[in-house]
Amino acid sequence: xxxxxxxxxxxxxxxxxxxxxxxxxxxxxxxxxxxxxxxxxxxxxxxxxxxxxxxxxxxxxxxxxxxxxxxxxxxxxxxxxxxxxxxxxxxxxxxxxxxxxxxxxxxxxxxxxxxxxxxxxxxxxxxxxxxxxxxxxxxxxxxxxxxxxxxxxxxxxxxxxxxxxx
Numbered sequence: 791x792x793x794x795x796x797x798x799x800x801x802x803x804x805x806x807x808x809x810x811x812x813x814x815x816x817x818x819x820x821x822x823x824x825x826x827x828x829x830x831x832x833x834x835x836x837x838x839x840x841x842x843x844x845x846x847x848x849x850x851x852x853x854x855x856x857x858x859x860x861x862x863x864x865x866x867x868x869x870x871x872x873x874x875x876x877x878x879x880x881x882x883x884x885x886x887x888x889x890x891x892x893x894x895x896x897x898x899x900x901x902x903x904x905x906x907x908x909x910x911x912x913x914x915x916x917x918x919x920x921x922x923x924x925x926x927x928x929x930x931x932x933x934x935x936x937x938x939x940x941x942x943x944x945x946x947x948x949x950x951x952x953x954x955x956x
Contacts, residue, residue, distance in 0.1 A: 846921035908936035
């Protein structure tokens with residue numbers, strides 16, 4: 791197996807873990823997802839097309855693993871609905887910016903799963919629209935539309951929240 795493939799795969803571990811934590815919302819489950827993703831990527835390294843994005847390829851493997859696990863256990867909608875209704879209850883100090891991050895997290899979980907996923911891939915993980923479309927198995931235009939709708943809705947939700955709090 792090519793050393794360059796393994797080296798690049800190692801550099802992706804923090805990004806993979808971040809995406810896994812976003813999906814699973816559980817550090818232990820996220821670590822398991824990343825481990826299984828790496829194992830599958832190594833096992834299927836010959837299927838990787840040189841010149842394409844290893845990051846997008848691995849994110850696709852991770853996402854599919856997550857969805858596969860959700861289908862086996864509970865319905866995906868039930869899990870996401872639960873997280874949307876019960877955001878994390880971490881204590882935060884306004885002085886260090888954690889409160890704003892926590893508020894953003896709550897707002898993100900009010901978006902539909904498809905909009906949230908597109909926004910996180912583009913905004914938080916710095917994916918290109920092409921890479922995100924590949925991961926989500928949709929057209930680039932669909933990802934662009936989802937990100938646009940997610941940003942607009944997030945802005946509206948933030949304004950509503952500010953109006954309620956002020």
